[in-house]
Amino acid sequence: MSTTPEVRLFGIRHHGPGCARSLRKALDEWQPDALLVEGPPEADALLHHLADAALVPPVALLVHALDVPQRAVFYPFARFSPEWQALQWAVGRGVTARFIDLPRAHALALDQAEAEAPVEPTEPRRPRGDPFDDFARADGHPDGEGWGHRGAEELADATGILPAIAEAMTEWRRDEPPPDDREAQREAHMRQCLRAARKEGFERIAVVCGAWHVPALQDGVSSVKADAALLKGLPKLKVQATWVPWSHRHLTRAGYGAGVVSPGWYDFLWQHDPDRHPCAAGWLAKVATLLRAHEIDCSSAHVIEAIRLADTLATLRGHATPGLADLDEAVRSVIGQGDDVVLGLIGHALHVGEALGTVPADVPIVPLQRDVEAQQKRLRLKAEVAQRVLDLDLRQPNDLERSRLLHRLRLLDLDWGAPDRGSRGARGSFHETWRLQWAPEFAITLIEASRWGTTVEVAASSRIADRVAQETSLPVLAALVDDVLRADLSGAVQAVTQALDRLAAVTGDTAQLLQTLPPLAHVFRYGDVRGTDTAQVGVVLDHLIGRAAIGLPLACAALDDEAAHALREPLLAAHAAVARRAGDDQTAEWRRALAGLAALDSAAALLRGVAMRLLLDDGVVNADEAGIALQHQLSRATDPAAAASWLEGFLNRNALVLLHDARIWALIDGWLAGLGDAHFQQVLPLVRRSFAEFSRSERRSLGERAAQPPKVAASGATADGPVWNEARVARALPLLHQLLGLPREATSHE
Numbered sequence: 125m126s127t128t129p130e131v132r133l134f135g136i137r138h139h140g141p142g143c144a145r146s147l148r149k150a151l152d153e154w155q156p157d158a159l160l161v162e163g164p165p166e167a168d169a170l171l172h173h174l175a176d177a178a179l180v181p182p183v184a185l186l187v188h189a190l191d192v193p194q195r196a197v198f199y200p201f202a203r204f205s206p207e208w209q210a211l212q213w214a215v216g217r218g219v220t221a222r223f224i225d226l227p228r229a230h231a232l233a234l235d236q237a238e239a240e241a242p243v244e245p246t247e248p249r250r251p252r253g254d255p256f257d258d259f260a261r262a263d264g265h266p267d268g269e270g271w272g273h274r275g276a277e278e279l280a281d282a283t284g285i286l287p288a289i290a291e292a293m294t295e296w297r298r299d300e301p302p303p304d305d306r307e308a309q310r311e312a313h314m315r316q317c318l319r320a321a322r323k324e325g326f327e328r329i330a331v332v333c334g335a336w337h338v339p340a341l342q343d344g345v346s347s348v349k350a351d352a353a354l355l356k357g358l359p360k361l362k363v364q365a366t367w368v369p370w371s372h373r374h375l376t377r378a379g380y381g382a383g384v385v386s387p388g389w390y391d392f393l394w395q396h397d398p399d400r401h402p403c404a405a406g407w408l409a410k411v412a413t414l415l416r417a418h419e420i421d422c423s424s425a426h427v428i429e430a431i432r433l434a435d436t437l438a439t440l441r442g443h444a445t446p447g448l449a450d451l452d453e454a455v456r457s458v459i460g461q462g463d464d465v466v467l468g469l470i471g472h473a474l475h476v477g478e479a480l481g482t483v484p485a486d487v488p489i490v491p492l493q494r495d496v497e498a499q500q501k502r503l504r505l506k507a508e509v510a511q512r513v514l515d516l517d518l519r520q521p522n523d524l525e526r527s528r529l530l531h532r533l534r535l536l537d538l539d540w541g542a543p544d545r546g547s548r549g550a551r552g553s554f555h556e557t558w559r560l561q562w563a564p565e566f567a568i569t570l571i572e573a574s575r576w577g578t579t580v581e582v583a584a585s586s587r588i589a590d591r592v593a594q595e596t597s598l599p600v601l602a603a604l605v606d607d608v609l610r611a612d613l614s615g616a617v618q619a620v621t622q623a624l625d626r627l628a629a630v631t632g633d634t635a636q637l638l639q640t641l642p643p644l645a646h647v648f649r650y651g652d653v654r655g656t657d658t659a660q661v662g663v664v665l666d667h668l669i670g671r672a673a674i675g676l677p678l679a680c681a682a683l684d685d686e687a688a689h690a691l692r693e694p695l696l697a698a699h700a701a702v703a704r705r706a707g708d709d710q711t712a713e714w715r716r717a718l719a720g721l722a723a724l725d726s727a728a729a730l731l732r733g734v735a736m737r738l739l740l741d742d743g744v745v746n747a748d749e750a751g752i753a754l755q756h757q758l759s760r761a762t763d764p765a766a767a768a769s770w771l772e773g774f775l776n777r778n779a780l781v782l783l784h785d786a787r788i789w790a791l792i793d794g795w796l797a798g799l800g801d802a803h804f805q806q807v808l809p810l811v812r813r814s815f816a817e818f819s820r821s822e823r824r825s826l827g828e829r830a831a832q833p834p835k836v837a838a839s840g841a842t843a844d845g846p847v848w849n850e851a852r853v854a855r856a857l858p859l860l861h862q863l864l865g866l867p868r869e870a871t872s873h874e
Contacts, residue, residue, distance in 0.1 A: 129326050131318065132156070133342070134206075135290040135335030139375065139384045141204035141394040146285050148209050151330065158326040159214040160317060161207050162333035163199055163223035167365040171222075174215040176484045181208060182370040182387075183481040186490060186574065187228040189361045193491035193578040195232040200370045202387060204394035210332045220326070224317035224333075226310040233359035234306065294339040303340075309358070311340040312351035319348065366488040368574045372477045388477035389448050404434045404446045404454075411455055414470040422459055430454040448475075483571065491578040493570040499529050499580065507540075507562035514541070514558040527556055531611035532584040536573040538566055581613065588616040592623045598631060599639040605661060606647045621664045628668055634679035637672040638694035644668065645701035662705075669702055669710045673717035680727040685769070688728035692773070695731065699738050715744050722753070729766040733757070733773025751788055758792070768807040775815075779822035783829065 134150065136143040151159075167185045181203045188196035201208040214221035303311065314333065318341060321329050331341060339345070372387040384390060392410070396403055408427045415422040434446035434454040441450070452467060460466035467474075500507060503526050505514075516523040530541040541558040576590070577583035588608055595601055601624045608616040628637065644665045680691065702714045721727055722735040740750045756762075757770045771792065775782070782789055796804070796811070815823065860866075 129322050129329050131322070131329045131331065133290065133331045133333070133338045134210075134286050135293060135338035136206040136286065136332060137289070138207070138334060139200075139202055139205045139387070139390065141390045142285055143289075144204050144206040144209045144394065147206045147332065148213060150286065151210065151213050154328060154330070156326075156328040156330035157219060158321055158324075158329045159210060159219055159221040160224045160314075160321060160329065160331045161210060161221065162225050162314070162337065163207065164197075164225055164228045164365060165223045165317075166228055166363055167199070168222050170365055170367060170487070171211065171215060173367060173484055173487065174211055178482060178484040179367060180482045181205075182372060182375060182479055183483055184368050184370040184374075184575070185365055186368045187232075187363055187365045188491045188578055189232050189236075189363050191362060192232075192236065193495055194582065195236055195361065196491060196578045197228060197232070198368070198370075198575075200375055202370075202372070202375060202384075202391065204387075204390045207332055210330070222317070224314045224331075226306075226313045227360075227363075228365075229360045229363045230309075230358040231306070232363060233361045236361070237359055289335045290338045293335045294342075297336075297339045309354050311337055312346065312354040314341055315346060315351055316348075316355070364488060364491075366490055367483040368490060369481045369483055369572050370575060371481070372479045374575055376476060386448060386475040387479075388473075388475050391477065391479065404431045404451060407451050408434070408455070411459070411470065411474060414473055415459070415466065418469060420466070420469075426459050430458040433458055480572075487571070490571050490574040492574040492580065492583055493567060495579045496533070496570060503529060505529070505560075508560070511559055511561040513544075514560050516556045516558065518554050518556060527610065528612045529580065530558060531607065532580045532613070535584040535607060535611055535613075536569070536576065536580070536587055538569045538573065540566060584611060585613050585616045588613065589619050592616075592619050595623070596627065598624065598627055598633075598636040599643070601627065602640040602643040606643050609647055609661075618660065621660050625664050625667060628664075628671055632675070634672060634675035635691055635694055637668055637675065638691075638698040640668055641665070641672060641698045641701035645704040649704045665705060666707065666710055669705065669707075670713060672698060673713045676717040677720040677724050677727060680721055680731040681724065682726060683728040683731070685728075685730070688730045688769075691728075691731060692734060695734060696738075696776075715739065715742065719744070729757075729769040730773040733770040734776055735773075737774045737776040737778075747788070754788060754792070764803040764807045768811055771811070772813065775818075777817040779818045779826055783822070783825055789829075 132150075132154065134147055136147060164185060164187045166187055170185065173179045181201050183201055185199040185201075186196060187199070203209075211221055213219070302308070314331075314337065318329070318331060333341065372391070375384045375387045389407075392407060393403075396406060405427075408430050411430075412422040412427050430451075431454070434450045437450040437453060438444070438446040443450070446454075456462065456464060456467055499505075503522060505526060514526070516527050518524050518527060530543075533540055540562055541560045544557040544559060573583055573587070576586040588604065591604070592601070595604075601620055604620050605617065605624065608620055624640070628640070631637070644661060648662050648665055676695075680688070680695075683691065699714070699718075702711055705711075718735040718739055722732050722739060724732065736745070736750060736753055739745045740747070745753075754771075754774065757774075758767050762770075782792070815826070818826070
């Protein structure tokens with residue numbers, strides 16, 4: 125005689141540690157012999173991997189259409205996810221486990237049909253609200269996420285939380301409009317799976333699903349005939365499922381409907397045993413560790429006082445233990461002295477973390493790898509273990525496509541090809557040389573990179589968007605523009621240039637602005653070789669030139685010798701970048717900035733000298749004006765060390781001005797000859813450093829010129845300046861000998 129199986133519905137908050145703890149305890153007590161979980165049925169064949177130690181969360185089930193890789197969906201799991209804990213419990217005890225959501229073969233086909241169908245005007249439907257937001261407002265809390273923290277996940281004893289959530293959700297759905305077609309189809313399939321499990325002879329069936337679905341899975345909600353009608357004739361695609369690594373940072377994304385704001389906090393709650401370790405102490409010890417890693421003082425006294433404050437705040441709010449809000453306020457008040465700077469510095473590492481999961485090596489191939497293999501075949505790029513050189517002519521369509529693929533893979537940290545920058549320059553801008561060598565571990569790299577997308581183009585664009593959102597360095601963003609242009613990622617180019625413009629608008633670091641100009645100017649000048657649109661790059665470049673010109677003089681003021689030398693190369697590179705831009709307005713603005721720098725007495729002498737030399741080379745000042753400036757800087761009133769620094773900047777590692785300008789030669793020669801012994805010894809290392817930077821041929825030419833006797837012109841001057849009139853000197857020598865008491869025979873000019 126058969127008995128009716130007992131069914132228990134466990135409605136959970138996705139990725140909730142309190143719900144996971146309560147669910148695990150309920151399963152231990154009830155011991156079901158079948159477990160049905162909200163998830164893709166296509167992944168049932170992958171559940172055996174849960175017994176593999178190589179499958180370490182956070183991970184995700186990836187289900188994708190075989191013929192349309194872009195049609196895909198991720199089901200993420202963290203170790204604090206209730207579904208993950210339930211599946212681990214079942215696999216570890218040999219209990220039958222399966223997924224019961226609407227098969228993704230149907231769901232992805234429906235998505236494709238909706239995308240391809242013509243848009244027709246329909247009556248707007250009232251959007252479904254977030255029930256937890258409504259619960260929070262009813263309880264006087266501003267948002268559902270924070271209320272969920274406190275009401276479910278942060279409880280030390282969450283035994284009764286699952287029935288309470290199910291009851292609340294049942295009442296909430298009474299006043300909600302009927303679910304849309306897709307939601308109704310999902311719940312119809314869940315009911316059918318539950319009916320099928322009842323017929324298989326199980327005695328105790330546990331159903332784990334989002335709390336929203338619990339009311340729809342109750343007995344008597346819908347008939348077998350009605351559910352069959354909802355599911356009849358659904359389109360279908362061929363799909364494949366696999367495991368892929370996931371991360372805590374990806375868990376914060378809400379694209380799959382269950383984004384977690386603070387996965388680092390949830391992970392801590394799951395690991396934390398409230399009966400053995402005080403919650404506040406463990407969390408604040410983690411805070412102290414992160415701050416000390418940033419070399420910020422956080423003593424034991426800080427931690428103790430923060431624990432006391434967190435406990436006090438929890439008590440005042442009627443809570444048994446401190447929650448995340450209490451702990452954050454304690455850190456802000458005690459350690460940050462009321463400022464958010466401390467939490468801002470460690471907030472990501474503390475609240476989110478950098479956890480990255482792993483998957484076994486025998487999981488099925490991911491669509492990203494399939495896309496790479498398809499492109500390798502189409503472009504005739506064979507994956508070989510032996511290293512080989514690939515020379516690409518970017519004027520050929522196939523070679524251009526090869527270049528784009530290799531650059532996109534590099535953006536995904538897959539260095540199958542390493543560009544040989546030097547040889548490319550020798551062959552011209554239309555050529556690229558790559559060294560290709562395939563490694564077996566690249567298959568794992570592709571699996572890891574699949575979290576960014578299912579095709580190389582989509583994944584590279586998503587990866588860049590993620591980097592841009594976190595990058596705070598202008599030079600890095602500028603270099604990234606070149607990378608995405610070479611990879612032909614037009615959407616990513618826009619994202620990078622916009623981020624670059626936004627960051628430049630708020631930065632006061634002129635040195636970073638200077639370092640940003642060369643890569644952007646290179647992209648603007650040579651981007652058209654690859655047939656890419658560099659117009660938006662030009663707009664950003666012009667903005668940055670203007671900002672750099674405004675800040676240049678003041679950025680060079682009050683610098684010590686080390687800082688001045690560090691700024692010299694960025695200044696010279698920025699000057700070359702402005703010349704490469706070749707814009708009249710930008711060039712004029714930049715030259716005005718150089719003139720202001722050259723005349724600013726408070727600026728570093730080295731950089732003032734560099735500015736004057738650049739103005740001379742560009743023809744903005746002539747040789748006479750440069751000579752006047754040189755004479756002023758090398759006058760006796762100028763400190764010899766400052767004069768030597770100015771001279772080093774003016775010579776600018778280029779001896780041509782000395783070799784071809786007699787006036788400048790004479791001024792420098794006269795300045796050196798007029799130095800006293802002490803001053804000469806002081807400036808000698810600086811002068812030697814300046815001349816050591818000349819090329820060997822330039823030093824040889826300077827030596828030959830210095831060894832030549834001065835040539836007397838008709839006016840009584842040498843070509844290099846005024847000389848002694850030996851006849852007049854000879855007439856004065858006898859009197860000098862007599863005054864100095866020298867013997868008469870020493871005179872040779874009488």
